[in-house]
Amino acid sequence: MNTHEQTQSPRLPIIVFAALILLTISTVLLSGLDVGNTTSLLIAMAVASMKAGLVLYFFMHLNHEPLIFKLFLGVAFFTLLAIFVLTFSDYSFRVLA
Numbered sequence: 505m506n507t508h509e510q511t512q513s514p515r516l517p518i519i520v521f522a523a524l525i526l527l528t529i530s531t532v533l534l535s536g537l538d539v540g541n542t543t544s545l546l547i548a549m550a551v552a553s554m555k556a557g558l559v560l561y562f563f564m565h566l567n568h569e570p571l572i573f574k575l576f577l578g579v580a581f582f583t584l585l586a587i588f589v590l591t592f593s594d595y596s597f598r599v600l601a
Contacts, residue, residue, distance in 0.1 A: 520562045527555050542596075 531551050537544070560566045566574065 517562065520558055524555055524558055527551055527558075 531548065534547050534551070535544070537547075539547070560577075566577070
């Protein structure tokens with residue numbers, strides 16, 4: 505645990521919160537587009553990933569963690585991404601009887 509006091513500008517959380525609100529509004533607006541199921545899923549996952557990244561980095565103070573912690577978190581997310589890609593690629597190539 506860091507013993508240094510972490511100070512930040514009060515503007516930063518407000519800016520991040522505004523970005524989260526804008527991303528939520530964009531999620532709602534983009535859900536009405538008729539672009540197909542796969543594209544709609546990819547758009548929704550991309551916007552949700554951006555929101556999760558903002559929450560992790562700023563509100564869960566990932567920006568104050570040591571580099572090794574960030575690396576292990578990156579490996580965990582990469583593994584999750586690989587599982588998603590493999591699952592969806594398997595599902596897309598199946599022949600439904």
